[in-house]
Amino acid sequence: MRSRVASIRAEVLAIASRPMFREGAGDAVPMAIGIAAWGLVAGVAMAKSGMGVPLAIFMSILVYAGSAQIASLPLIVAGAPKWVVLVTTLCVNLRFMAFSFHYRPYFAHLPRTRRLALSYLMGDTNFALFIRRFPEHVPGHEYEDYFLGCALLTYGAWQLSIVTGIIAGHGIPASWGLGFAGTMALLALTCTQLRNPSTWAAAVVAACAAIAAYALPLKLNILVAIAAAVAVGFLTDHARAARAGAKP
C-alpha cells in the first residue's frame, strides 16, 4: 500500500515538473482571480439555499459546474421535481458538448478512462485558454500536460473558493458584486476567441439571442443563442467563400 502511494506520488511529481504542465498552470494563474471570485459567489448561493454545508460541498466537488449549480438551486429550494433539475443542468451544460467536440482530435488517442477523467476537469476557462494556445491540432505537442496544468490549477482555485463561500455563507454580502469579476473573466476569454469576422458575427448574434430569449425556462436561452450563432457562423463562412470564389 505504502509503495503504491509512493509510486502515485512520484508520478504526480513527474507530471507536475513537465514543461507543458507548468505552462498550462502558468496560463491559468491570471484567470484564478476571476474563478475565485465566482467560486465565492457560488458558494454563498449554495449556503443560502439551506441545504447544509456537507451536502453543498458534496455537490460542488462531484458536479463541478458553477452555472449549473446556481441554476439548479432555486429549483431544489422550491422542491421542483428531480427531472426538472436534471433537464436544467443538461441545458446549462450543453455547451460542454461543444467543448468535447473540439477537444476530440487532441485527446482521441488516449484510453477511454483517461478521456473520461479529463472530461471531468473541463471548464470554460480551460477551454478558452487551451484553444488560444493550440488553435489547430498538430501532432507532437504535449496537449494532455498543458490541459492538466491548466485544469488542475483552475479546479483547485474553484474548489477552495466555493468551499470558503459555503462555510462563510452570509458573511460575504452580495452588494460587493464579486460575481462581476467572474463575468469579466469570461468577457476577457470571449475576446481571446474573436479571430475573424465569422467569430465576431457568431458572438454578437449569440449575445443578442441570449438576451432576447432570456425569459425562456430551463436556461434554454443559451441553447437558442448557440443554435443561432452556429447557423450565422456557417452562413458567413460560406458567404465569404462564395465572394472569394466570385473574385478570383
Add this chain to the structure above:
Amino acid sequence: MSPLEIFFTALGMALVTLLCRAFFLIPNQDLPMPRWLREGLRYAPIAALAAVVAPELVLTQGHLIDTWRDARIFGAVAGLAFYVWRRSLFGTIVCGTSVMLALRFGLGW
C-alpha cells in the same frame, strides 16, 4: 427536498454534467456528422461564452436595464478597452471590476 433527495439529485447532476463534458470523447470512432454541423460547431464555444456573459451585463432581474447609469456597463467597457490596449486577461478582470466597484460605491450606481 429532503437531504436524501438532494443527495440523489446531486448524483444525477454530476452524471448529466459528466456525460455532456465527455459526449464526443466517449466513442472510440469519430461520430458520423453532416458537414454543415461539423463546420457550424466551430462557433459553438464562442457563442456559449457570449451567451453566458451578455445577459449578466445588461439584464437586471430578467429585464433590460433602462438607465445608462449602470456600473456594470462602464466596468465592461473599461475591461474591454484594457483588453484591446494590453491583451492581458488579468488586467481586463482587475480593470473592469475596479471601475464597476468604484462607480457602485463611489457614485452609488
